Amino acid sequence: MAFPFEKISGWIREPANPCPSLKGDQHADVVVIGAGYTGLSAALSLREQGVDVLVLERDFAGAGASGRNAGHLTPTIGKDLPTLLRMFGEERAQALVRFADEAVEHTEHVIERLRIECGYEPNGNILASVHPKHEKRLREAATVALRLGGQVRFLSSDEMRERGLPRAFLCGVLEKRGGLLDPGRYVTALRKAAIDAGVRLHEHSTVQSIDKGKPVRVHCDGGTVSADSAVVATNAYSGVIGFMPRKVVPLRVSLFETEPLGTPQLAAIGWNGREGIYTSHEVLESYRLTARNTIIGGSKVVRYAYGGKLAEGYDPGTFQIIENAFRERFPELEGIPVQRFWGGWIGLTLDFLPMIGVVGDQKNVHYGFGYAGHGVAQATLTGSILADRVVGRAHECEKALARRLWSWPLEPLRYAAYQAITRTLYAVDARTDRQARKLWTEKPAAPRRASV
Numbered sequence: 001m002a003f004p005f006e007k008i009s010g011w012i013r014e015p016a017n018p019c020p021s022l023k024g025d026q027h028a029d030v031v032v033i034g035a036g037y038t039g040l041s042a043a044l045s046l047r048e049q050g051v052d053v054l055v056l057e058r059d060f061a062g063a064g065a066s067g068r069n070a071g072h073l074t075p076t077i078g079k080d081l082p083t084l085l086r087m088f089g090e091e092r093a094q095a096l097v098r099f100a101d102e103a104v105e106h107t108e109h110v111i112e113r114l115r116i117e118c119g120y121e122p123n124g125n126i127l128a129s130v131h132p133k134h135e136k137r138l139r140e141a142a143t144v145a146l147r148l149g150g151q152v153r154f155l156s157s158d159e160m161r162e163r164g165l166p167r168a169f170l171c172g173v174l175e176k177r178g179g180l181l182d183p184g185r186y187v188t189a190l191r192k193a194a195i196d197a198g199v200r201l202h203e204h205s206t207v208q209s210i211d212k213g214k215p216v217r218v219h220c221d222g223g224t225v226s227a228d229s230a231v232v233a234t235n236a237y238s239g240v241i242g243f244m245p246r247k248v249v250p251l252r253v254s255l256f257e258t259e260p261l262g263t264p265q266l267a268a269i270g271w272n273g274r275e276g277i278y279t280s281h282e283v284l285e286s287y288r289l290t291a292r293n294t295i296i297g298g299s300k301v302v303r304y305a306y307g308g309k310l311a312e313g314y315d316p317g318t319f320q321i322i323e324n325a326f327r328e329r330f331p332e333l334e335g336i337p338v339q340r341f342w343g344g345w346i347g348l349t350l351d352f353l354p355m356i357g358v359v360g361d362q363k364n365v366h367y368g369f370g371y372a373g374h375g376v377a378q379a380t381l382t383g384s385i386l387a388d389r390v391v392g393r394a395h396e397c398e399k400a401l402a403r404r405l406w407s408w409p410l411e412p413l414r415y416a417a418y419q420a421i422t423r424t425l426y427a428v429d430a431r432t433d434r435q436a437r438k439l440w441t442e443k444p445a446a447p448r449r450a451s452v
């Protein structure tokens with residue numbers, strides 16, 4: 001069976017007039033590599049402070065994860081908050097929660113200040129269970145989040161029903177901060193704001209190598225840029241250009257989008273609050289409504305390619321898995337066609353936390369990456385933090401991220417570890433799904449009765 005596949009995503013198309021690719025030797029105060037949320041936010045913030053900025057983008061701005069993601073603007077940070085607390089202790093975990101909250105607030109501020117029309121709906125996101133056995137885990141997550149200063153609320157099954165959430169989602173933790181946006185419009189607006197502010201953007205300009213020094217020299221096929229400082233904003237792609245390949249690895253995740261729901265279908269699922277939903281699986285499923293009344297969802301599978309390469313493209317096995325999961329969660333929408341699938345790469349650090357820092361003898365090559373699939377807010381804030389670092393200012397929020405940076409093991413151990421870990425996680429999730437299926441097929445009323 002063939003699956004309809006988008007090379008980039010359902011959110012964004014290449015601009016009709018891409019910015020010219022780099023030609024010859026050029027100079028700038030700062031060269032930024034990568035035009036996603038991190039790079040564009042850094043470039044815009046620097047330009048607004050009068051700095052001459054040149055951005056190099058291998059494809060077009062937003063062609064990376066920033067134009068492909070699901071658009072949940074979320075204060076989620078780390079693997080989960082109980083793990084964060086165990087790993088880092090109360091004080092640091094609180095600071096990380098503040099960082100993630102600040103990232104959401106900062107992004108909302110950017111959207112407002114630049115009057116970005118990205119359909120932002122500040123309705124929050126819900127981490128939801130599909131089986132009552134996850135209720136204890138979610139209650140604990142809510143308790144820990146509150147203890148660490150998070151803005152959350154546990155939602156019992158009755159509250160979930162009162163809010164009209166689709167019935168497959170039993171209880172949950174509502175993240176009150178954040179909501180949903182159109183990531184393609186958001187990144188396209190950042191691109192326009194950067195160009196309007198005078199940022200020199202070169203698209204279709206792939207960086208091949210970086211010579212750290214003063215000046216730092218960045219080489220593309222068509223030319224070279226020398227600059228006083230560089231900002232490396234290539235997130236999941238960083239290892240591919242040999243930049244800190246042991247700190248961040250690319251994982252391929254996939255999404256689907258349905259055809260638009262008609263009025264009876266919308267009425268059948270409820271979901272009037274239009275909150276984003278992710279599930280409490282080990283490898284989560286995500287679902288959201290869009291402004292065009294489609295549902296976008298996916299993940300559930302993460303793919304790593306040997307050697308930290310980018311696991312490419314069309315992946316029927318994964319597409320079937322995420323479509324099947326969707327059909328189980330939304331039986332009311334039986335037969336609704338899926339109009340397309342796509343995927344992209346998230347950047348994962350070993351502790352699931354972003355890394356911000358500087359390398360080079362001259363301490364002038366700054367970097368920010370590793371948002372573990374939560375980068376809509378965090379990458380936006382990180383861009384501003386990097387801009388501050390370049391001009392010699394310390395941003396209050398970055399202190400939370402200062403820590404010993406762990407390295408991923410070398411191959412073949414890394415690939416073997418990925419296989420062993422994902423196999424275990426998928427097995428746990430498959431069991432949860434079997435149990436959830438049983439609840440609905442054998443005792444349709446059970447999920448409601450089983451929770452409080």
Ligand SMILES: Cc1cc2nc3c(=O)[nH]c(=O)nc-3n(C[C@H](O)[C@H](O)[C@H](O)COP(=O)(O)OP(=O)(O)OC[C@H]3O[C@@H](n4cnc5c(N)ncnc54)[C@H](O)[C@@H]3O)c2cc1C
Binds near residue numbers: 205374
């Ligand atoms: C399918 C998917 C769903 C996601 N869902 C969510 C979500 O709902 N909520 C959330 O918070 N996060 C989500 N994320 C994560 C989020 O999208 C990212 O964390 C965020 O976009 C990272 O932004 P960035 O600018 O750092 O990286 P990117 O947007 O990936 O930008 C990096 C840029 O660098 C460019 N580049 C790479 N190599 C080179 C080179 N050699 N020379 C020049 N340019 C180069 C790339 O083309 C790219 O444009 C999702 C990610 C994916 C893939």
